[in-house]
Amino acid sequence: MRRNLHRLAYAVLASATLTIAAAPAHAVDSVKFMIGANPGGGFDQTGRSLGAAMVAAGVAKSASYDNKGGAGGTIGLTQFVNTDKGNPNALVVTGAVMVGAIETNKPPVTLKNATPIARLFADTMVITVPASSPIKSMKDLVAQLKANPGSVSWGGGSKGSIDHILAGLIAKEGGVDPKKINYVPFQGGGEASASILGGHVTAGIAGVSEFLPFIKSGKMRALAVTSKDRTADIPTLKEQGINVEIYNWRGVYGAPGISDAQRKALIDAVVKATESPVWKETLAKNDWTPFLLTGDEFARFVDSESARLGSTLRELGVAK
Template structure:
């Protein structure tokens, strides 16, 4: 009898081991990255940089990027929430701009409806004027702004995004009612850039990396950056250096679809861990002057919840939220 028990146990164990060994390991064959903005802006650059890093390292067999712009990313967010539920291969780029747009527009969809994966980067914003502008310094721009707020049109990304928030913060800091800011919103960085260089607005705000090549070529004149310090290797002074008590760093992140499993979540984070450690990704950070702010898992969720609360209060305090 003892021999029969041993034989049965060994057979059962072998069958169990065989089942485990033959079970397919969780592996990502593909990742879809939704960029909820038009081509040419920071989210688009982020999505395509992730695609390049994953392709270069062979982390995922196939990575696709699709753009769906409008309303500070909330049109793409709605599509993602409604169409990607439970899809472990679906991801979406987003960040501070989307948080502000949700608060400003009182959007019926928000970031509590998706699955946070990781914060990726941080970037200082830059205030620019076209090369043809008579304005040479930040002081000249702000003197005109204080004298006649409506005469200074500010071009940037979607209403309620980081560009818009920075314009409101600058107004507040120099004693102008933020509701008087003449802000012209564009659906993507490429559109905003064309409008600013074409002189359709008096000044522009965007991430430094989006305007970097135009600044270097002399097509745009940089007046100030919004970070706590100057961008390494650049000479553009901060707002604070010039007497404007404002600091703002725009962060970007990536999210997964609602309703995915813990296993799918871990799989996506593992792929991101590899991507942000790659030479391709590090080169992108350097080239675009992006700060590495990688934060994943519960820590990112904690950060996200706190920043949603902070930015929602800021949007309301600045009088930017729709009535």
Template sequence: MKRSEFLRTLAAIGAAAALPRMALAGQNIKMMIPANPGGGWDTTGRALGKAMLDGKLADSVTYDNKGGAAGALGLAQFVNGSKGDPNALMVMGAVMVGGIITGKPPVNLSQATPIARLTSEYNVFVVPANSPFKTMADVVAQLKKDPGSVKWGGGSRGSTEHIAAAMIAQRVGADPSKINYVAFRGGGEATAAILGGNVTVGGSGYSEFAEYIKAGKMRPIAVTSNKRLNDVPTLKEQGIDVEIGNWRGVYAAPGITPAQRKALTDLVLATVKTASWKEAMEKNDWTPAVLAGPEFDKFVDDEFAALRATMVKAGMV
């Protein structure tokens, strides 16, 4: 080999080595959103995909919504249909963990590949603007009188708002097993039910209700955080010792190689540093909660144990 050819070969090898690891995963990302349009997972998945495109970290991002059973239907489709696909990602979070605990579906998160936790969001409880209940104290009074008469609307069974409702009942001395919880497949359905007065009180991430609160169509009565969010009083300051967060993250397909997992992790971690993602965080009142690698694996395992203990104590399992 001539010296000039040798140097060109070395340069090519060096250039290849300098490419981001994310290139190993390819650039055409397929985003599974295991929920109907309009909810928190949908917003998260599409914001993540947009940030990948805006940051020129991917050539294309396609989305597949598959709602139902707290994400278990989408998880099953993802696990069964994406094995070994280095371009596949699935949005997930605390709701899916809770749904797996209560629903015991035939598929499990352990069959997919953990990538990263992205955000945390606290729930806000709201009532329709014309509701006779003006405060959480009004709701609690009715709950104590007749637990079944209070309809709690929110995400799938096992969601953080469902767990929070059961915990509220438990803390105020009502029977959590008699909670009248109405589960919806997506944020759009829950919003319509609240606005239509078909449920007494609704719960979800603040971002899902923000425009209706601002327009005066919903009245926020409590948040599940440890401090006020947009000046909405916490449950704790109203004498109800409940605090619970709703985290969201992403998983990859089963059967990918360690190098492909590393590439997808690098892609996601690069995406959450983009201006586009930071804009979405601010717009949706999300709290940064990035965690990846073995720490994220351990977090999910610990979350399963903690949520199961809480749900057993509240009479949900």
């Protein structure tokens, strides 16, 4: 009888052990996002959307966010690298804006100091004006730019950002010296939107997702998108005779000093999140195009982007 009880107890213990082992484990406990921009912009949207998708996909228990705007995200990047070394649950949002800012400002801390995890999506850019603006089309905007380059103020992301590059390329296409453009940088999409809506700048540049609510409400007039085809039925630059096609992209890096196994766990968690219905709904809502690339391949892409954007910025007289 005692032997049977021992056998039963062992069987129950073994069954419980198997049940515990089979229980789903979170890849990370509480994922911590560093967002190198003030609330309301593309970096902010990216970090919070990915965090929500990771929680919804069951790869993270919870997500927290720290906004630290300035210098195209490099201030936040520096804090991230210095304070989260070895933290396997930390991510920093990056993108073409940060790559351009690094090429422009040459900060001591760059993406080389962090761990590449994943490129997430591409974002079409849009040029807008306040609804009350007398400028009705890109033709009107370029005409004013040619007549007096300084009279057209462009509101967008930080100096050297993809927004800044776009303004320079439009000027160049219009036969205007890009070095003469009047570019007004902002630390976040919320500040840029407020400046455009208030009529403090002539035109605004951002990802479509950032300005789309204002376009749909009639507070902003969309002049053009930078994609090959129309987005949200907004005419492209090319169909208006301006031979410019350019995209923003965003992704995430992990902290320095994490192990290969921790890096793989983060990559797997992010990929799993991008497969979730929550993430797919976010892409559709914001007109974001899936652009997934992970690990070392992502690192090589960033290296090529640094060279490409750096060359353009030097041509525009923004970077040395």
